[in-house]
Amino acid sequence: MPLIENGHIVEDKYVRVSDEDALPEGVPVLVGVDRFLKEAEALKGRQAPVGVIWPNNRPIAEIAPYLGQLSLIALNFPIFRDGRAYSQARLLRERLGWTGPLRAIGNVLRDQFLLMQRSGFDQIEAVKEADAEAFDEAVHRYTVFYQPATDERPSLLRQRLGRTLTGAAR
């Protein structure tokens, strides 16, 4: 599945490892939350980067103690209509201060790219090749945004008043 990072299709450096398999040495790995929580202490000593897939039915606040040892957080959309991970993403960015890579995985389709970007995802794993190729078009469909979100796009609420998101938030 094509991975898009900051608007470009890139190679996925992370290897997804199931809970049973041994972790390969020296390469970035992406593991499930159960394994991660069980092995969190041991994983701290690992030389290569570790990412976690955080499920959408687990309160995102529980990830806070581990942020320092993570290099990637992936949030899941089991079906594209299940929008829980949008809230998790915003909380990660705006409440928990996560500035590292944040990846949308699962049933990720083109018409959700913009919403994901606005909610703070900077990596998107698209299901369809054609969708990934249309990424640029999909996230530039709109030039007008009514409400402030996680991205830097100015929202109308304050654009109309000539203010910026940071200006109002701080």
Next chain:
Amino acid sequence: MASPQQQKLKVHGPVAVTANRLTDGAVVWRTRGDGWSADLADAIIVTTADDAIALLAAAQKRDIDAVGAYVAPVVIEADGSVAPGNLRERIRVAGPTFELPH
């Protein structure tokens, strides 16, 4: 009449497979040659659950011509013509039961 798409398939008597045409939503019926027709007279009529399931499965394979396919009851009239088998299907074929505003 719980939405037919949600019903378990029980077949008592003749049935056809119906759907709405993708482009304009018009009511269509499954015909020979894997096609669809707006005329119920063209519909394939089956009478057993197995045949109905097979007909429906074939109709659902491709959702670009017609959408929301399901099995609907029909009745065979004395002269051999086919008519919709319940009120819902009669309304789908003939339109609302009152005079439309004009």
Next chain:
Amino acid sequence: MYAYDEFDRAFLAERVADFRDQVARRLSGALNEDEFKPLRLMNGVYLQLHAYMLRIAIPYGTLSAHQLRRMAHVARTYDRGYGHFTTRQNIQFNWIKLEELPEAMAALGEVGVHGIQTSGNCIRNVTTDQWAGATPEECDDPRIWAEILRQYSTLHPEFTYLPRKFKIAIAASPHDRAAIKVHDVGLRLHRNAAGELGFEVLVGGGLGRTPFVGKSIRAFLPARELLSYIEAIMRVYNQYGRRDNIYKARIKILVHEIGAEAFAKAVEAEWEAIREGALHLSDEMIAEIRGRFIYPAYETLEDRPAELVEALKDERFATWFANSVHAHKVPGYSIVTISLKPVGAPPGDATADQMDVIADLADAYGFHEVRVGHEQNLCLPNIAQKDLPALWAALDAAGLATPNVNHISDIIACPGLDYCALANARAIPVAQEIAKRFADLDRSRGIGRLHVNISGCINACGHHHVGHIGILGVEKNGQEFYQITLGGRADEQAQLGTLLGPAVPYEQVPGLIEDVVDTYMELRAGPQELFIDTVARLGVEPFKERVYAAH
């Protein structure tokens, strides 16, 4: 009227282009139906029994004459020459073709009208009092706040794929004409003891399969904190609302299952974290939105001018005046309700020609403004009393002056089995038949205020739970049957109706309703006691005895 600016116009044009592309991808097969359905729903496009249906939002029920004329155009060009006004301040076109939808949307978009978020699991069209800005009762114009919410919720990145649909309504008068207690969030705008403007916040109301009256979770929310508080509610709901069962996914179930107190606690905790943030509404922001509402340049006039007094000598005019004309906040002006319930016609339907007539009358007499209320009637909110006779004559000629507002024939009905793919039974012909039985105006006036609400299935789009008489279509062995409830109400004293007894077949419904009404006429304490009050006083038992003895 709210005047769209260049931002709103740019957004709408982009939305039309977006949808045009989505339709093209669907027709080409790049999107399958499962993928396309939520996208079309988010633009108000349903698939009904015979065709696609397009639902267009009329934000907070306010419409310009120009916009109404464009709706008439769409009805003529892309549909079958009529439209259906709904209980949620929307209009529906029943015969739209998917292929032509982008064109129809573009035609509507040009005048600032759209179907955005009129369906789908997102924040829907925010509704309010159709008399907003004109009624002397209100503490502030609730449309200001509805517009702020409209902007906030439009294509919200976080809340576009909620567990289920989300409906917000606002009332600003002691008399609630927006049914806020049966919405996911109901907002009661009022002033506190210190004179500050704010909202009482109710959550978890709703009808459908599991009806609930909303519960108050905050007695007073300062108005400028509206968005942060709503965001907190939405965030709690988005994360914890049930997604395992579509029938349990509304916020009302979450509130019910964890309790209003626990829910309120979660909201307050989330709110604490964001209330000083980017959503805080400054006075300038509020003033900016307020400034975009254009109010009529009222003249200095007197109440009951000579033209009106003279016209009131005409009995037909006087009857209509007593029924359909309401007090205005400005002397010499009135609010006029236009009944879309002529006896024998589908409730809430208007033909393209009627829409044009109403638009012309709004231009001539009403500062170009038209309103839509949840009772499926239209309203001209700003009519000079001296113009009432001429207005009435024109409405009468177009079949739009039936003086039955709030009468038993002013029925709210959903599309039912004549249009709707989810229906068990028909609703519109039931309404038509009941209206015919009570066509005699003297009789229906004698009965007084009585709201009949009909839904074709348990989804309750016709609000049957909160009708004084509620009628719900069910199915028994493939036949249409109807359950009757009495004593529901949707206003500030909202409550759910009580079941009268076993369901009856289609043919028996009008007669049964007549029996209910006859029983009321006999049992009421006097002509001043409304149907709803008699039911409240006596319960349903005396009605049950009489009605089922007769059938």
